[in-house]
Amino acid sequence: MGMPVPHVMASGMGGIRAAGDLVAWMQLTRRMRINNAKAYVAEKLKVAPKDLSDVYIMRDIREELDIGIITGVPGCAKGIEARSNIADLLDIEINSVKHYRKN
Protein backbone atom coordinates (compact mmCIF):
# COMPACT_ATOMS: atom_id res chain seq x y z
CA MET A 1 0.00 0.00 0.00
CA GLY A 2 2.95 2.31 0.65
CA MET A 3 2.54 6.02 1.16
CA PRO A 4 0.45 6.97 -1.93
CA VAL A 5 -2.68 4.91 -1.29
CA PRO A 6 -3.59 6.34 2.14
CA HIS A 7 -3.01 9.89 0.87
CA VAL A 8 -4.90 9.30 -2.39
CA MET A 9 -7.84 7.95 -0.39
CA ALA A 10 -7.69 10.61 2.35
CA SER A 11 -6.85 13.80 0.49
CA GLY A 12 -5.90 13.30 -3.18
CA MET A 13 -7.80 14.63 -6.19
CA GLY A 14 -7.56 11.31 -8.01
CA GLY A 15 -5.24 12.25 -10.87
CA ILE A 16 -6.70 11.37 -14.28
CA ARG A 17 -9.56 9.49 -12.61
CA ALA A 18 -10.90 12.99 -11.93
CA ALA A 19 -9.10 16.31 -12.53
CA GLY A 20 -6.13 16.18 -10.15
CA ASP A 21 -3.62 16.40 -12.98
CA LEU A 22 -5.29 19.54 -14.36
CA VAL A 23 -5.13 21.32 -11.00
CA ALA A 24 -1.52 20.18 -10.59
CA TRP A 25 -0.62 21.73 -13.95
CA MET A 26 -1.92 25.10 -12.73
CA GLN A 27 0.23 24.89 -9.60
CA LEU A 28 3.33 23.99 -11.62
CA THR A 29 2.89 26.44 -14.49
CA ARG A 30 1.21 29.42 -12.78
CA ARG A 31 2.15 28.95 -9.08
CA MET A 32 -1.56 28.96 -8.21
CA ARG A 33 -2.67 28.17 -4.66
CA ILE A 34 -5.14 25.28 -4.41
CA ASN A 35 -8.39 27.28 -4.38
CA ASN A 36 -7.32 29.52 -7.28
CA ALA A 37 -6.10 26.52 -9.28
CA LYS A 38 -9.40 24.68 -8.73
CA ALA A 39 -11.43 27.77 -9.66
CA TYR A 40 -9.42 28.24 -12.86
CA VAL A 41 -9.80 24.63 -13.98
CA ALA A 42 -13.47 24.50 -12.98
CA GLU A 43 -14.20 27.55 -15.12
CA LYS A 44 -12.46 25.98 -18.13
CA LEU A 45 -14.44 22.76 -17.66
CA LYS A 46 -17.69 24.58 -16.83
CA VAL A 47 -18.17 22.68 -13.57
CA ALA A 48 -18.10 23.57 -9.87
CA PRO A 49 -14.70 23.31 -8.10
CA LYS A 50 -15.97 20.46 -5.93
CA ASP A 51 -16.78 18.46 -9.06
CA LEU A 52 -13.09 18.28 -9.97
CA SER A 53 -12.54 15.39 -7.55
CA ASP A 54 -15.70 13.51 -8.58
CA VAL A 55 -14.75 10.56 -10.78
CA TYR A 56 -18.36 10.08 -11.88
CA ILE A 57 -18.61 13.59 -13.31
CA MET A 58 -15.06 13.84 -14.62
CA ARG A 59 -15.00 10.49 -16.44
CA ASP A 60 -17.39 11.69 -19.18
CA ILE A 61 -16.05 15.24 -19.31
CA ARG A 62 -12.54 13.95 -19.89
CA GLU A 63 -13.70 11.73 -22.74
CA GLU A 64 -15.67 14.56 -24.36
CA LEU A 65 -12.67 16.91 -24.19
CA ASP A 66 -10.27 14.12 -25.22
CA ILE A 67 -7.80 14.94 -22.44
CA GLY A 68 -7.07 11.36 -21.40
CA ILE A 69 -9.17 8.97 -19.33
CA ILE A 70 -8.32 6.39 -16.71
CA THR A 71 -9.76 3.40 -18.58
CA GLY A 72 -8.21 1.93 -21.71
CA VAL A 73 -10.73 2.98 -24.36
CA PRO A 74 -9.35 2.54 -27.90
CA GLY A 75 -9.12 5.76 -29.89
CA CYS A 76 -9.08 8.16 -26.92
CA ALA A 77 -6.08 10.47 -26.59
CA LYS A 78 -3.24 9.01 -24.53
CA GLY A 79 0.14 10.20 -23.32
CA ILE A 80 1.55 13.32 -24.94
CA GLU A 81 -1.49 13.63 -27.22
CA ALA A 82 -3.77 14.01 -24.19
CA ARG A 83 -1.29 16.35 -22.50
CA SER A 84 -1.25 18.47 -25.65
CA ASN A 85 -5.04 18.79 -25.50
CA ILE A 86 -4.75 19.76 -21.82
CA ALA A 87 -2.31 22.58 -22.67
CA ASP A 88 -4.82 23.96 -25.18
CA LEU A 89 -7.79 23.55 -22.85
CA LEU A 90 -6.11 25.27 -19.90
CA ASP A 91 -4.29 27.84 -22.07
CA ILE A 92 -0.92 27.04 -20.51
CA GLU A 93 2.53 26.24 -21.85
CA ILE A 94 3.60 22.71 -20.94
CA ASN A 95 7.28 22.07 -21.57
CA SER A 96 6.90 18.53 -22.94
CA VAL A 97 4.10 19.64 -25.28
CA LYS A 98 6.15 22.59 -26.53
CA HIS A 99 9.05 20.23 -27.21
CA TYR A 100 6.80 17.66 -28.90
CA ARG A 101 5.20 20.26 -31.21
CA LYS A 102 8.57 21.75 -32.11
CA ASN A 103 9.77 18.35 -33.30
Added chain:
Amino acid sequence: MEKHLTRMGDGKLVEMSSDELRHDLEGGSEDAADKGKIEPLSRSEIDSLFDIFTDSNKHVSVAHGNEVVLTDDVGHFRLIQDNGGCGIGIPLNHMAAVMLHERGYGMDTTPYTAVDATFKSFKPIMPYFQQEMEIIIKNTIIPIYFCAMPNLSAYYYPDGPFPNPSDLLPAGKVKEALEAQEKAVEHLTKDLIFCGEKIDQIGCDSFNFDTVGSAGDGDFLATLRAVEHLKKNTNMGIVVGMASEFVLGMHGGFEYRGERLAGMYPNEQAKMVESAGADIFGPVINTNTRKSVAWNVARTTAFSKSCSEAANIPIHPNVGMGVGGVPMCETPPADAVTRASKSLVEIGKADGL
Protein backbone atom coordinates in the same frame (compact mmCIF):
# COMPACT_ATOMS: atom_id res chain seq x y z
CA MET B 1 -13.10 7.17 31.12
CA GLU B 2 -13.35 6.78 27.33
CA LYS B 3 -10.18 5.55 25.65
CA HIS B 4 -9.11 6.21 22.05
CA LEU B 5 -6.80 4.11 19.91
CA THR B 6 -3.91 6.09 18.52
CA ARG B 7 -0.21 5.59 17.93
CA MET B 8 3.19 6.72 19.09
CA GLY B 9 5.67 8.40 16.74
CA ASP B 10 7.37 5.05 16.20
CA GLY B 11 4.08 3.49 15.01
CA LYS B 12 3.15 1.49 18.13
CA LEU B 13 -0.61 1.31 18.81
CA VAL B 14 -1.58 2.83 22.18
CA GLU B 15 -4.74 3.82 24.04
CA MET B 16 -5.14 7.38 25.29
CA SER B 17 -7.89 9.10 27.25
CA SER B 18 -9.60 12.23 25.93
CA ASP B 19 -7.64 14.35 28.39
CA GLU B 20 -4.35 12.77 27.37
CA LEU B 21 -5.11 13.32 23.68
CA ARG B 22 -6.07 16.96 24.18
CA HIS B 23 -2.97 17.50 26.33
CA ASP B 24 -0.76 16.12 23.53
CA LEU B 25 -2.48 18.16 20.82
CA GLU B 26 -1.95 21.34 22.81
CA GLY B 27 1.62 20.31 23.65
CA GLY B 28 2.56 19.71 20.01
CA SER B 29 1.11 23.03 18.93
CA GLU B 30 2.89 24.88 21.76
CA ASP B 31 6.20 23.22 20.91
CA ALA B 32 5.92 24.41 17.28
CA ALA B 33 5.10 27.93 18.49
CA ASP B 34 8.10 27.91 20.82
CA LYS B 35 10.63 26.47 18.35
CA GLY B 36 9.44 28.28 15.22
CA LYS B 37 8.41 31.57 16.88
CA ILE B 38 4.97 31.19 15.31
CA GLU B 39 1.37 31.32 16.50
CA PRO B 40 0.05 28.15 18.18
CA LEU B 41 -3.16 26.59 16.87
CA SER B 42 -6.38 28.23 18.07
CA ARG B 43 -8.86 26.61 20.43
CA SER B 44 -11.20 25.74 17.56
CA GLU B 45 -8.32 24.23 15.54
CA ILE B 46 -7.32 22.07 18.50
CA ASP B 47 -10.98 21.03 18.79
CA SER B 48 -10.99 20.03 15.10
CA LEU B 49 -7.83 17.97 15.58
CA PHE B 50 -9.41 16.36 18.64
CA ASP B 51 -12.40 15.32 16.51
CA ILE B 52 -10.06 13.78 13.92
CA PHE B 53 -8.16 11.81 16.56
CA THR B 54 -11.24 10.60 18.42
CA ASP B 55 -13.05 9.49 15.25
CA SER B 56 -13.59 5.79 15.93
CA ASN B 57 -13.31 4.88 12.25
CA LYS B 58 -10.01 3.28 11.39
CA HIS B 59 -9.28 5.66 8.49
CA VAL B 60 -10.41 9.25 7.93
CA SER B 61 -10.54 11.57 4.93
CA VAL B 62 -11.13 15.21 4.00
CA ALA B 63 -14.68 16.37 3.25
CA HIS B 64 -15.96 16.34 -0.35
CA GLY B 65 -14.45 19.31 -2.17
CA ASN B 66 -11.46 19.72 0.14
CA GLU B 67 -9.12 17.44 -1.83
CA VAL B 68 -5.65 18.69 -2.80
CA VAL B 69 -2.91 17.89 -5.31
CA LEU B 70 -0.46 15.13 -4.39
CA THR B 71 3.24 15.32 -5.21
CA ASP B 72 5.79 12.67 -4.35
CA ASP B 73 9.56 12.22 -4.09
CA VAL B 74 9.86 8.43 -4.48
CA GLY B 75 7.31 7.39 -7.11
CA HIS B 76 8.04 4.35 -9.25
CA PHE B 77 11.02 3.34 -7.13
CA ARG B 78 8.85 2.30 -4.20
CA LEU B 79 7.61 -0.55 -6.40
CA ILE B 80 10.94 -1.53 -7.94
CA GLN B 81 13.75 -1.22 -5.42
CA ASP B 82 14.55 -4.04 -3.02
CA ASN B 83 17.85 -2.81 -1.61
CA GLY B 84 16.78 -1.75 1.86
CA GLY B 85 15.27 1.52 0.73
CA CYS B 86 11.73 0.58 1.80
CA GLY B 87 10.80 -0.56 -1.71
CA ILE B 88 8.79 -3.71 -2.34
CA GLY B 89 11.00 -5.27 -5.01
CA ILE B 90 8.62 -5.98 -7.87
CA PRO B 91 10.56 -6.58 -11.09
CA LEU B 92 8.92 -3.83 -13.18
CA ASN B 93 10.54 -1.52 -15.69
CA HIS B 94 10.48 2.20 -14.86
CA MET B 95 7.89 3.08 -17.49
CA ALA B 96 5.41 0.51 -16.14
CA ALA B 97 5.99 1.59 -12.55
CA VAL B 98 5.40 5.26 -13.42
CA MET B 99 2.20 4.34 -15.28
CA LEU B 100 1.01 2.35 -12.26
CA HIS B 101 1.23 5.56 -10.22
CA GLU B 102 -0.76 7.44 -12.86
CA ARG B 103 -3.34 4.83 -13.83
CA GLY B 104 -3.34 2.44 -10.89
CA TYR B 105 -2.98 4.69 -7.84
CA GLY B 106 -4.64 7.84 -9.24
CA MET B 107 -1.70 10.07 -8.29
CA ASP B 108 -1.99 13.69 -9.44
CA THR B 109 1.74 13.91 -10.28
CA THR B 110 4.67 11.52 -9.95
CA PRO B 111 8.48 11.71 -10.12
CA TYR B 112 11.06 9.90 -12.20
CA THR B 113 14.23 9.15 -10.26
CA ALA B 114 16.75 6.34 -9.71
CA VAL B 115 18.72 4.44 -7.09
CA ASP B 116 21.30 6.69 -5.36
CA ALA B 117 19.10 9.69 -6.11
CA THR B 118 21.85 12.30 -5.85
CA PHE B 119 22.53 14.76 -8.65
CA LYS B 120 26.28 14.13 -8.33
CA SER B 121 25.62 10.47 -9.16
CA PHE B 122 23.21 11.40 -11.95
CA LYS B 123 25.56 13.84 -13.70
CA PRO B 124 27.74 11.31 -15.60
CA ILE B 125 24.73 9.33 -16.81
CA MET B 126 22.34 12.13 -17.75
CA PRO B 127 22.01 10.82 -21.35
CA TYR B 128 20.50 7.65 -19.87
CA PHE B 129 17.98 9.69 -17.87
CA GLN B 130 17.21 11.89 -20.87
CA GLN B 131 16.40 8.83 -22.95
CA GLU B 132 14.21 7.20 -20.35
CA MET B 133 12.42 10.43 -19.35
CA GLU B 134 11.71 11.12 -23.02
CA ILE B 135 9.86 7.82 -23.29
CA ILE B 136 8.01 8.38 -20.00
CA ILE B 137 6.72 11.88 -20.76
CA LYS B 138 5.46 10.77 -24.16
CA ASN B 139 3.38 8.02 -22.55
CA THR B 140 1.92 9.79 -19.52
CA ILE B 141 -0.64 12.52 -18.91
CA ILE B 142 -0.01 13.72 -15.34
CA PRO B 143 2.94 16.04 -14.60
CA ILE B 144 6.19 14.06 -14.25
CA TYR B 145 9.21 15.62 -12.56
CA PHE B 146 12.85 14.67 -12.53
CA CYS B 147 13.72 14.20 -8.88
CA ALA B 148 16.90 13.80 -6.83
CA MET B 149 18.76 15.20 -3.83
CA PRO B 150 21.38 17.98 -3.91
CA ASN B 151 23.28 16.17 -1.11
CA LEU B 152 26.26 18.47 -0.54
CA SER B 153 27.83 15.77 1.66
CA ALA B 154 28.75 13.81 -1.47
CA TYR B 155 31.30 16.53 -2.32
CA TYR B 156 33.45 15.85 0.74
CA TYR B 157 36.09 13.17 1.47
CA PRO B 158 35.92 10.22 1.04
CA ASP B 159 33.19 10.53 -1.64
CA GLY B 160 34.07 13.91 -3.13
CA PRO B 161 36.94 16.28 -3.91
CA PHE B 162 36.89 18.55 -0.82
CA PRO B 163 38.07 18.08 2.79
CA ASN B 164 35.24 17.01 5.08
CA PRO B 165 34.01 19.76 7.44
CA SER B 166 32.86 17.08 9.87
CA ASP B 167 36.52 16.07 10.26
CA LEU B 168 37.92 19.61 10.17
CA LEU B 169 35.59 21.21 12.72
CA PRO B 170 36.32 18.79 15.61
CA ALA B 171 40.03 19.33 14.88
CA GLY B 172 39.58 23.09 15.37
CA LYS B 173 40.25 23.87 11.68
CA VAL B 174 37.34 26.29 11.36
CA LYS B 175 38.73 28.37 8.48
CA GLU B 176 39.49 25.24 6.45
CA ALA B 177 36.01 23.84 7.16
CA LEU B 178 34.34 27.05 5.95
CA GLU B 179 36.47 27.15 2.79
CA ALA B 180 35.72 23.52 1.97
CA GLN B 181 31.98 24.22 2.18
CA GLU B 182 32.24 27.36 0.06
CA LYS B 183 34.07 25.43 -2.69
CA ALA B 184 31.66 22.50 -2.45
CA VAL B 185 28.66 24.84 -2.84
CA GLU B 186 30.11 26.20 -6.09
CA HIS B 187 30.54 22.68 -7.49
CA LEU B 188 27.12 21.50 -6.36
CA THR B 189 25.44 24.55 -7.91
CA LYS B 190 27.12 23.83 -11.26
CA ASP B 191 26.08 20.17 -11.13
CA LEU B 192 22.47 21.00 -10.27
CA ILE B 193 22.29 23.42 -13.19
CA PHE B 194 23.97 20.90 -15.51
CA CYS B 195 21.42 18.17 -14.67
CA GLY B 196 18.52 20.65 -14.91
CA GLU B 197 19.52 21.97 -18.31
CA LYS B 198 20.11 18.45 -19.66
CA ILE B 199 16.70 17.15 -18.61
CA ASP B 200 15.03 20.35 -19.88
CA GLN B 201 16.51 19.62 -23.32
CA ILE B 202 14.16 16.67 -23.80
CA GLY B 203 11.08 18.62 -22.67
CA CYS B 204 10.88 17.54 -19.03
CA ASP B 205 7.95 19.28 -17.36
CA SER B 206 9.28 19.76 -13.88
CA PHE B 207 12.35 19.44 -11.67
CA ASN B 208 12.13 18.34 -8.04
CA PHE B 209 14.93 19.23 -5.61
CA ASP B 210 14.32 16.67 -2.88
CA THR B 211 15.71 16.50 0.69
CA VAL B 212 17.15 20.00 0.42
CA GLY B 213 19.34 21.17 3.30
CA SER B 214 20.36 17.65 4.36
CA ALA B 215 23.97 18.87 4.62
CA GLY B 216 23.07 22.22 6.11
CA ASP B 217 22.93 25.82 4.92
CA GLY B 218 25.35 25.26 2.00
CA ASP B 219 23.08 22.56 0.60
CA PHE B 220 20.14 24.99 0.76
CA LEU B 221 22.16 27.85 -0.79
CA ALA B 222 23.30 25.78 -3.79
CA THR B 223 19.69 24.72 -4.38
CA LEU B 224 18.37 28.29 -4.25
CA ARG B 225 21.02 29.45 -6.73
CA ALA B 226 20.23 26.54 -9.07
CA VAL B 227 16.48 27.20 -8.82
CA GLU B 228 17.06 30.83 -9.76
CA HIS B 229 19.13 29.85 -12.79
CA LEU B 230 16.78 27.11 -14.00
CA LYS B 231 13.69 29.30 -13.71
CA LYS B 232 15.36 31.95 -15.86
CA ASN B 233 16.80 29.57 -18.43
CA THR B 234 14.40 26.63 -18.78
CA ASN B 235 10.64 26.06 -19.11
CA MET B 236 10.33 23.61 -16.22
CA GLY B 237 8.20 23.95 -13.12
CA ILE B 238 10.34 23.71 -9.98
CA VAL B 239 9.49 21.84 -6.77
CA VAL B 240 11.67 22.21 -3.67
CA GLY B 241 11.20 19.76 -0.80
CA MET B 242 13.23 20.05 2.39
CA ALA B 243 15.17 17.47 4.42
CA SER B 244 14.15 18.62 7.88
CA GLU B 245 12.35 21.41 9.68
CA PHE B 246 15.46 23.39 10.60
CA VAL B 247 18.38 24.51 8.37
CA LEU B 248 21.54 23.37 10.10
CA GLY B 249 24.28 25.99 10.27
CA MET B 250 27.12 23.75 9.13
CA HIS B 251 28.75 26.91 7.74
CA GLY B 252 26.70 29.51 9.55
CA GLY B 253 27.50 32.46 7.33
CA PHE B 254 25.77 31.53 4.10
CA GLU B 255 23.19 34.08 2.99
CA TYR B 256 20.72 34.28 0.11
CA ARG B 257 19.49 37.73 -0.89
CA GLY B 258 20.77 39.16 2.36
CA GLU B 259 19.13 36.59 4.63
CA ARG B 260 21.14 34.19 6.77
CA LEU B 261 20.02 30.65 5.93
CA ALA B 262 21.20 28.84 9.06
CA GLY B 263 18.44 28.39 11.60
CA MET B 264 15.53 28.99 9.25
CA TYR B 265 12.24 27.24 9.99
CA PRO B 266 9.59 26.38 7.32
CA ASN B 267 7.85 29.79 7.18
CA GLU B 268 11.21 31.48 6.56
CA GLN B 269 12.42 28.77 4.16
CA ALA B 270 9.25 29.22 2.08
CA LYS B 271 10.04 32.89 1.48
CA MET B 272 13.56 32.03 0.25
CA VAL B 273 12.32 29.28 -2.05
CA GLU B 274 9.60 31.54 -3.43
CA SER B 275 12.01 34.41 -4.05
CA ALA B 276 14.36 32.07 -5.92
CA GLY B 277 11.49 31.32 -8.30
CA ALA B 278 10.28 27.84 -7.32
CA ASP B 279 6.65 26.95 -8.02
CA ILE B 280 5.90 24.54 -5.15
CA PHE B 281 7.50 24.31 -1.69
CA GLY B 282 7.52 21.17 0.42
CA PRO B 283 8.27 21.92 4.08
CA VAL B 284 9.36 19.12 6.39
CA ILE B 285 8.47 18.83 10.06
CA ASN B 286 10.24 15.98 11.83
CA THR B 287 8.40 13.27 13.75
CA ASN B 288 9.40 12.75 17.39
CA THR B 289 9.17 8.97 17.97
CA ARG B 290 8.84 9.40 21.77
CA LYS B 291 5.70 11.50 21.43
CA SER B 292 2.25 10.43 20.24
CA VAL B 293 1.02 10.88 16.67
CA ALA B 294 -1.47 13.42 18.05
CA TRP B 295 1.39 15.53 19.47
CA ASN B 296 3.34 15.23 16.21
CA VAL B 297 0.38 16.02 13.93
CA ALA B 298 -0.58 19.08 16.00
CA ARG B 299 3.01 20.31 15.84
CA THR B 300 3.21 19.70 12.08
CA THR B 301 -0.15 21.37 11.49
CA ALA B 302 0.93 24.52 13.35
CA PHE B 303 4.11 24.73 11.27
CA SER B 304 2.23 24.02 8.03
CA LYS B 305 -0.37 26.70 8.71
CA SER B 306 2.30 29.27 9.49
CA CYS B 307 4.27 28.32 6.36
CA SER B 308 1.16 28.48 4.16
CA GLU B 309 0.28 31.93 5.50
CA ALA B 310 3.83 33.19 4.86
CA ALA B 311 4.00 31.96 1.26
CA ASN B 312 2.44 33.03 -2.01
CA ILE B 313 3.23 29.74 -3.80
CA PRO B 314 1.57 26.34 -3.23
CA ILE B 315 2.73 24.56 -0.07
CA HIS B 316 2.97 20.75 -0.13
CA PRO B 317 4.14 19.52 3.32
CA ASN B 318 6.06 16.24 3.27
CA VAL B 319 3.95 13.51 4.86
CA GLY B 320 6.01 10.35 4.51
CA MET B 321 7.83 8.03 6.87
CA GLY B 322 9.08 9.98 9.88
CA VAL B 323 7.90 13.43 8.79
CA GLY B 324 4.67 15.41 8.83
CA GLY B 325 3.31 13.58 11.86
CA VAL B 326 3.60 10.17 10.16
CA PRO B 327 5.24 7.51 12.36
CA MET B 328 8.92 6.77 11.79
CA CYS B 329 8.68 3.15 10.68
CA GLU B 330 9.06 1.15 7.49
CA THR B 331 5.34 0.43 7.16
CA PRO B 332 3.46 3.54 8.37
CA PRO B 333 -0.05 2.55 9.54
CA ALA B 334 -2.76 4.04 7.30
CA ASP B 335 -4.88 5.09 10.32
CA ALA B 336 -2.09 7.47 11.36
CA VAL B 337 -1.25 8.56 7.79
CA THR B 338 -4.84 9.48 6.94
CA ARG B 339 -5.17 11.50 10.16
CA ALA B 340 -2.00 13.46 9.33
CA SER B 341 -3.25 13.89 5.76
CA LYS B 342 -6.67 15.29 6.74
CA SER B 343 -5.22 17.52 9.49
CA LEU B 344 -2.66 19.16 7.21
CA VAL B 345 -5.17 19.86 4.46
CA GLU B 346 -8.14 21.02 6.52
CA ILE B 347 -6.35 22.81 9.37
CA GLY B 348 -2.75 23.21 8.16
CA LYS B 349 -3.88 25.06 5.00
CA ALA B 350 -1.79 22.85 2.70
CA ASP B 351 -2.24 23.31 -1.06
CA GLY B 352 -1.08 19.75 -1.60
CA LEU B 353 0.88 16.98 0.09
